[in-house]
Amino acid sequence: MGKGDCSMSFQLSGSAPEIYENTMVPMWFGRWAEALLTFVSLKPGEAVLDVACGTGVTTRIAKLDVGNGGRVTGLDINAGMLAKARELAADMDITWIESDVLGTGLPKDNFNVVISQHGYHYFPDQPAALREFYRVLAPSGRIAMSIWDGHSAYTKALCSAVENFISPEIAKKQRGQRETPSADKLIADVSGAGFRNVTVARQELSIKVPLAAEFVPLHLGSMPIANAFQSLPDKEKEALIADVADTLRGQVVGDQIVYPDAVNVVTGVK
Numbered sequence: 001m002g003k004g005d006c007s008m009s010f011q012l013s014g015s016a017p018e019i020y021e022n023t024m025v026p027m028w029f030g031r032w033a034e035a036l037l038t039f040v041s042l043k044p045g046e047a048v049l050d051v052a053c054g055t056g057v058t059t060r061i062a063k064l065d066v067g068n069g070g071r072v073t074g075l076d077i078n079a080g081m082l083a084k085a086r087e088l089a090a091d092m093d094i095t096w097i098e099s100d101v102l103g104t105g106l107p108k109d110n111f112n113v114v115i116s117q118h119g120y121h122y123f124p125d126q127p128a129a130l131r132e133f134y135r136v137l138a139p140s141g142r143i144a145m146s147i148w149d150g151h152s153a154y155t156k157a158l159c160s161a162v163e164n165f166i167s168p169e170i171a172k173k174q175r176g177q178r179e180t181p182s183a184d185k186l187i188a189d190v191s192g193a194g195f196r197n198v199t200v201a202r203q204e205l206s207i208k209v210p211l212a213a214e215f216v217p218l219h220l221g222s223m224p225i226a227n228a229f230q231s232l233p234d235k236e237k238e239a240l241i242a243d244v245a246d247t248l249r250g251q252v253v254g255d256q257i258v259y260p261d262a263v264n265v266v267t268g269v270k
């Protein structure tokens with residue numbers, strides 16, 4: 001992983017942002033959003049920048065926390081994700097910016113808090129992104145970013161099935177979604193950008209998703225590799241799903257797959 005590594009991109013098109021919001025946000029991203037915001041204790045009236053905001057699950061909670069007197073901006077590179085975010089927050093006073101994390105064009109010293117959930121490991125130049133966060137934060141401003149702590153049992157089983165039934169190249173792209181920096185690397189990166197009081201807290205949740213036959217097509221439909229899955233012949237799709245189901249048969253509880261998943265939340269102060 002590193003600067004310019006295309007296997008790490010997260011770009012959705014077509015109906016993928018809609019599927020992402022309807023499926024992945026309730027089952028995964030929404031579960032972590034509340035947890036992330038506890039790390040920054042937003043106060044009424046504060047100004048917040050949510051970087052790589054996607055469909056805006058953390059952005060909307062931030063706006064509720066800072067209230068009418070607060071100012072919240074969601075920034076993402078993907079027009080489809082932002083269109084969904086705008087639609088969902090039509091009655092909320094949130095500013096949405098379509099931009100790469102670098103070159104945001106935002107003024108310096110402009111926010112009390114920068115948050116980012118599951119965005120950092122996609123940024124092609126992470127040190128430059130952190131310098132940008134430092135620049136736009138006001139003195140004593142806080143940063144909190146949550147990043148997957150590597151793979152879960154489910155994502156390992158999925159990537160292996162993608163390798164078996166699609167291709168090693170497509171599996172590499174899918175594995176890249178969870179090839180994340182270690183806690184030590186996060187501390188070094190964030191400290192290196194000038195932040196102080198840098199800490200990492202690991203948070204684990206028990207995740208429950210529908211059985212593979214239902215969940216795998218939805219999940220892959222919300223991923224950058226959606227087309228590769230959708231263009232498989234039906235028999236190959238079924239075999240891929242059966243492979244995931246077989247690997248995870250020990251984790252089926254009733255009509256769900258239940259497994260632990262974890263994030264690292266890195267925080268710091270300007």
Ligand SMILES: C[S@@+](CC[C@H](N)C(=O)[O-])C[C@H]1O[C@@H](n2cnc3c(N)ncnc32)[C@H](O)[C@@H]1O
Pocket residue numbers: 009010011012025029051052053054055056057058075076077078081099100101102116117118119122123124
């Ligand atoms: C896994 S999604 C997380 C979205 C959201 N934070 C959430 O928790 O639901 C990753 C997001 O990062 C965005 N992203 C990836 N690279 C980016 C970049 N260089 N600049 C801004 N956003 C980026 C993608 O467009 C995508 O919306």
